[in-house]
Amino acid sequence: MVSESPSRRSAFAELSHAELASLVPELLLSGQLIDRSGMAHSIKAFGREGMAAVAIEEWQVASPVYTRRMQRALNFTGDDVVTIFKGLQLDIGAPPQFMDFRFRVDDPRHGEFWLDHCGALADVEPMGEDYVRSMCHDIEDPTFDATALATNPHARVRPIHRPPRVPADRHPVCAWTVVIDPAHEPPPIPPNADIVAESAAARVELDPIDPDDPGRPDYSGPLLSDLRFTDFSRAALIRMADEVCLQHHLLALGFVIAIRSRTDAASATEIVRKQFTGIAGLTSERLRDALGLGRDEAALARVLALHPAWNPLRYTGVRVETGDSEVALRLPKASGAIADGVWPTVVDADHLAPLEAMARGVDPHYVAEVAADTDDELVVRFRLGDTAFRESGEVAITRFSTGADFRFTDRGIPLPLTVV
Structure with a gap:
C-alpha cells in the first residue's frame, strides 16, 4: 500500500485537525x-x-526567503512591526515556548520583543561565555536584521540587554527594540542569497488554503500573544506544516553553501551527512511521541511519511x-531537493546513516537495507531486527539540547496585542 502521492497531495493531509495542531510546533522545534x-x-x-560564521551565513540567506513564503501563505503581508513579529511566531528560529518570544507594539514602526525563556541559551550557557557571545552577539545581530528586512529593508533590531546574563539568572534573558526608519540604510545583500x-x-x-474550511484560514488580523494552533483550520495547518518543512530545507541549503565554501567536497558532504543524521533521529523520536505512535512498522511508515x-x-x-x-x-534521484543539493543528496547505497537514525528514532531494532538502486531511485527497506542498536554519536550530540526533552503546554486563549 502506498501511503502518499509524491506529486499532488500533502503528506499532512492524512492527519486529523488535532494531530496537525500538535505536529506544527514539533516541526518548528525540529527546525531549531x-x-x-x-x-x-x-x-x-x-x-x-x-x-559562528557558518551560522550567520545560513540564517542570513534562508530566513528572508522562508519568511516571505509564510507571509504569503498565511495572508499577513505588510511592512510594519506587527508583520515582523507574526513572522517570528512561525519561524524555526523561534519555535513557540522553547524560544519564548514576548512582544510589545508601540506603533507600526516601533516595538520591542524579549525572551522569557531561551532554549538556545540554555544549550549554550554551559559551554562558557565565549560561546554565549558568539550566539547572542556575533550571530544574532546580523541574523535578526536579515529576518526583519524580509518585511521591511529599513527595519533594525537592536539589543536593550542580552547575555551573558548579569546577574546569572536575569529574566527576561534578553530584550530587543525593532525600529523601522527610512533613514536606516538597508544591510548589504549577503553572498549566495541569490542561490537560495x-x-x-x-x-x-503548494496548494492554497481553503478559506471555507472550519477555523482560522490565515493570520490576518491582530498580532496574538501566542499562536494556539488548534484555532487554525485544518487546511491552514496542512499548509503551515509544509511551509515549515521547506524552512528546514532552506536552512539546510544555507548550511550546505556555507560549509562547501570552507572545505573540500568530500569533507563538506561528510559534515552535512552528520548534521542530517543527528536531526533525523531525534525528530523521528519526537514525531512518534507527539502522535502517540507505537514502534511497529505502521508507526515507522507514518513517521517516515511525515518527517x-x-x-x-x-x-x-x-x-x-x-x-x-x-x-x-x-x-x-531527480527532484527539487536533489537539484538544490540538500539532505537527500547525502544518502546513497553506501551511506544510509541518516535513514538508520530516522528508523531507530522509532525503535532501535530497525535495520535499513538497500532493496534497489537504479538510475531513477534508491529504495531502502526497513525491518525489525533482533538486536537493539546503540544510538549514533550524531543523534547523541543533538540530544545535548534541552529541546530533545522539551514539552509544549496549553497556555489557553491568546490575547490580541494592541498598540501600547
Whole structure:
C-alpha cells in the first residue's frame, strides 16, 4: 500500500485537525534543533569563530526567503512591526515556548520583543561565555536584521540587554527594540542569497488554503500573544506544516553553501551527512511521541511519511510503502531537493546513516537495507531486527539540547496585542 502521492497531495493531509495542531510546533522545534546537530560538527571542523560564521551565513540567506513564503501563505503581508513579529511566531528560529518570544507594539514602526525563556541559551550557557557571545552577539545581530528586512529593508533590531546574563539568572534573558526608519540604510545583500532565493525550495508551489474550511484560514488580523494552533483550520495547518518543512530545507541549503565554501567536497558532504543524521533521529523520536505512535512498522511508515526531511512531497518526490511486515522508502534521484543539493543528496547505497537514525528514532531494532538502486531511485527497506542498536554519536550530540526533552503546554486563549 502506498501511503502518499509524491506529486499532488500533502503528506499532512492524512492527519486529523488535532494531530496537525500538535505536529506544527514539533516541526518548528525540529527546525531549531538542526543547528544543535550541525554546529557541533562545524566547531570541530572550523573552530568556534568558524562555526559562528557558518551560522550567520545560513540564517542570513534562508530566513528572508522562508519568511516571505509564510507571509504569503498565511495572508499577513505588510511592512510594519506587527508583520515582523507574526513572522517570528512561525519561524524555526523561534519555535513557540522553547524560544519564548514576548512582544510589545508601540506603533507600526516601533516595538520591542524579549525572551522569557531561551532554549538556545540554555544549550549554550554551559559551554562558557565565549560561546554565549558568539550566539547572542556575533550571530544574532546580523541574523535578526536579515529576518526583519524580509518585511521591511529599513527595519533594525537592536539589543536593550542580552547575555551573558548579569546577574546569572536575569529574566527576561534578553530584550530587543525593532525600529523601522527610512533613514536606516538597508544591510548589504549577503553572498549566495541569490542561490537560495532562486532555489527549487524557494519556488515550489503548494496548494492554497481553503478559506471555507472550519477555523482560522490565515493570520490576518491582530498580532496574538501566542499562536494556539488548534484555532487554525485544518487546511491552514496542512499548509503551515509544509511551509515549515521547506524552512528546514532552506536552512539546510544555507548550511550546505556555507560549509562547501570552507572545505573540500568530500569533507563538506561528510559534515552535512552528520548534521542530517543527528536531526533525523531525534525528530523521528519526537514525531512518534507527539502522535502517540507505537514502534511497529505502521508507526515507522507514518513517521517516515511525515518527517520534515521528506516534505513537502512536491519538493522531494519521496514515497513510503508498506507490506509484508516491512516498510520501504523510495528516494527519487531527480527532484527539487536533489537539484538544490540538500539532505537527500547525502544518502546513497553506501551511506544510509541518516535513514538508520530516522528508523531507530522509532525503535532501535530497525535495520535499513538497500532493496534497489537504479538510475531513477534508491529504495531502502526497513525491518525489525533482533538486536537493539546503540544510538549514533550524531543523534547523541543533538540530544545535548534541552529541546530533545522539551514539552509544549496549553497556555489557553491568546490575547490580541494592541498598540501600547
